[in-house]
Amino acid sequence: MIPFLDLQRQYLEIKDEIDAAVARAMGSGWYILGRECEAFEHSFKEYLFDREEGYAIGVNSGTDALKLSLLAAGIRPGDEVITVANTAIPTVTAICSVGAIPIFCGVDPFTWLMDPKRMESCVTGKTKAVLPVHLYGAACEMGEILSFAREYRLAVIEDVAQALGAEYNGKKCGTIGDLGAFSFYPSKNLGACGDGGAIFTRSSEKRDLLVKLRNYGQSSRYKAEVPNGENSRLDEVQAAILSVKLQHLDRWNGKRRDIAAYYRAGLERSGRSIILQKEHERAKSAIHLLVIKVNASLRDELSKKMMEKGVQTLIHYPVPIYRQPAFQSYKRHPDPIAEDLCSSILSLPFHQYLETDEIDHVVDSLKQSMA
Numbered sequence: 001m002i003p004f005l006d007l008q009r010q011y012l013e014i015k016d017e018i019d020a021a022v023a024r025a026m027g028s029g030w031y032i033l034g035r036e037c038e039a040f041e042h043s044f045k046e047y048l049f050d051r052e053e054g055y056a057i058g059v060n061s062g063t064d065a066l067k068l069s070l071l072a073a074g075i076r077p078g079d080e081v082i083t084v085a086n087t088a089i090p091t092v093t094a095i096c097s098v099g100a101i102p103i104f105c106g107v108d109p110f111t112w113l114m115d116p117k118r119m120e121s122c123v124t125g126k127t128k129a130v131l132p133v134h135l136y137g138a139a140c141e142m143g144e145i146l147s148f149a150r151e152y153r154l155a156v157i158e159d160v161a162q163a164l165g166a167e168y169n170g171k172k173c174g175t176i177g178d179l180g181a182f183s184f185y186p187s188k189n190l191g192a193c194g195d196g197g198a199i200f201t202r203s204s205e206k207r208d209l210l211v212k213l214r215n216y217g218q219s220s221r222y223k224a225e226v227p228n229g230e231n232s233r234l235d236e237v238q239a240a241i242l243s244v245k246l247q248h249l250d251r252w253n254g255k256r257r258d259i260a261a262y263y264r265a266g267l268e269r270s271g272r273s274i275i276l277q278k279e280h281e282r283a284k285s286a287i288h289l290l291v292i293k294v295n296a297s298l299r300d301e302l303s304k305k306m307m308e309k310g311v312q313t314l315i316h317y318p319v320p321i322y323r324q325p326a327f328q329s330y331k332r333h334p335d336p337i338a339e340d341l342c343s344s345i346l347s348l349p350f351h352q353y354l355e356t357d358e359i360d361h362v363v364d365s366l367k368q369s370m371a
Contacts, residue, residue, distance in 0.1 A: 002349050002358050004312040005187055009353040014244060018193075021240040028236070033215070036239040041198070043246055048200055049175045055207035057199045058234030059214050062161045062183020065197035066094035068213045069179040070129065071228055072199075072206045073155035075100050079128040082154075084114050085320035086338040087133045091159050092321045092330075094181075095131065098228075103127070104322055106335045110278040112136070116144035129155040134163030134173050136316070137189070137288035141280055142168045142176045149177075157181060164190050165253045166286035173286075174200050184242055189256070189286055190249050192238040255352040256287045262356060263290055263348070266363035272370045289316055290350035296343040298370065303346060305369035311362050314347045 011018065025036050037058050045056035059065050075081060077099025083091055085104040095102045106118035114132045130149050132140040142158075149156045156177030160166075164182055166173040174180025184196035201207055209226060212219055217229025234242075267274050275293035279285050294302060303313045320338045322331035348362055 001310045002312065002362060004314050004347070004349050005351055006353060007186055007191070009351070011193075013353075014248065017244045018241055021244045022237055025236045025240040031236045032233055034236050036236040036243065037234050040234070040239040040243045040246070043243055044198055045200065047246060047249070048172045048180075049202070053202050054175065055201055055204070057201075057207060057210045057214065058239060059197045059199060059232040060234060061195045061232070062181060062185060062197040063090040063094050064214075064230070064232040065181035065183065065199045066091065066131070066157065066159060067097050068210055068230075068232060069157045069181045069199050070094060070098045070100065070131075071213055072201070072209050073129055073157060073178060075129055075155070078126065080124060080126040081129045081131050082114075082119060082122045082127060083131040083159075084133055084135075084338065085322050085335055086112065086317060086341050087135060087159070087321060088161070088317060089321065089324065089326075090161070090183075091131065091133055092327055096327070100128075101126070102321070102327070102330050104320075104330075104332070104335060104338075107337050107341070108141075109337050111138065111141075111280060112277050112341055113138060113140045114145065116141050116148055119145070119148050123152055127152065127154060129157055130177075131157045131159055132177075133159040133161075134166055136277060136291050137163045137166055137286035138277055138279055139163065139166045139168040139173050139283035139285065142173075143282070146176065155179075161185075161188065162288040163286045164188065165249060167284040168280070169282045175202070178203075179206065184238070189253060189288055190242065190245055193241050194235075194238055196234050196238045196242065198234070252352045253286055256350075257285075259350070259352065259354050259359065260287045260290055263350075263359055263363070266359060267292065267366075270363055270367040270370075272367055274366075287350075290348045291316060291345050292348060293341065293344050294346060294370070296340065299344050299346055302366075302369050306362075306365055309365040309369065311365045312349060315345060316347050318342055 108115040158180040160174035161183035180200040184192040214232040217224040217226040
């Protein structure tokens with residue numbers, strides 16, 4: 001069996017480093033908002049943005065990173081936020097959790113990302129922010145998105161849950177808009193051994209607000225200064241683990257790019273009708289997932305046949321968000337491209353430890369299953 005993901009291989013590669021970091025954090029006797037979190041925030045900020053300005057704030061999940069970013073951007077109940085429908089549920093959960101209304105922009109048929117040319121039709125008098133999703137590790141067309149946002153005076157909050165290390169015009173995704181929200185869910189390119197997240201901002205004012213929001217709105221113990229605060233803190237053990245893994249991230253992302261290139265070459269030789277996500281000229285993907293597009297009428301049966309051949313596949317994501325029972329009230333006009341993508345995409349096994357013979361088996365299984 002070739003599993004979709006194999007986190008055990010990652011742990012075993014750097015077991016001694018992780019074990020030492022966990023022991024250090026546990027031995028400190030301080031487990032929330034301590035030195036480990038501070039050290040990781042500093043290192044993470046330097047990784048993203050190695051200039052004087054800029055701040056990273058550790059929180060307890062990628063979902064909270066989005067939610068608190070929305071609050072810090074001044075999004076309030078009734079405001080509208082432009083995003084996409086072919087994303088993970090947490091993107092829209094975060095918008096709704098602050099009382100805002102998600103407005104679903106059409107996506108580009110080639111990049112599968114937010115299409116800036118279709119954003120204007122989404123704007124109303126209530127629109128206050130744009131939330132582009134760097135899906136599968138690929139960077140959105142941030143130049144056009146920022147230009148549009150400036151014209152309409154909208155905040156830009158980047159969902160970078162799947163794209164840590166991706167770049168646009170030489171800048172790290174998450175540092176381009178007003179705020180960048182990151183997830184450290186275990187399956188991410190930089191994953192904790194539990195939940196975790198972070199927010200990047202260049203604004204010292206937003207940094208100070210976010211530090212309060214993640215800790216009940218408190219500026220100091222028992223002194224709450226801002227409303228809507230919550231318990232959303234990156235714990236010391238996860239921060240220690242992330243500090244270790246951050247040192248390996250660029251090497252791991254490089255291996256992911258090499259593996260993706262090998263995959264693509266094999267898929268092109270397969271002779272099957274398979275479409276891959278296109279990348280913007282100015283972008284460099286972190287390649288979080290290896291996703292293919294096939295005939296929608298074949299997708300589900302193809303996934304079943306692949307499993308029979310010992311290859312686990314997944315679907316990211318099978319249903320447009322506005323068709324989810326929880327969000328149907330937000331549906332305005334269905335996006336035919338998002339609908340098509342959700343019915344025809346398939347994610348192949350992908351991580352930095354795949355061997356060439358494993359990839360060959362996946363490609364051969366795919367070829368045979370599509371015959």
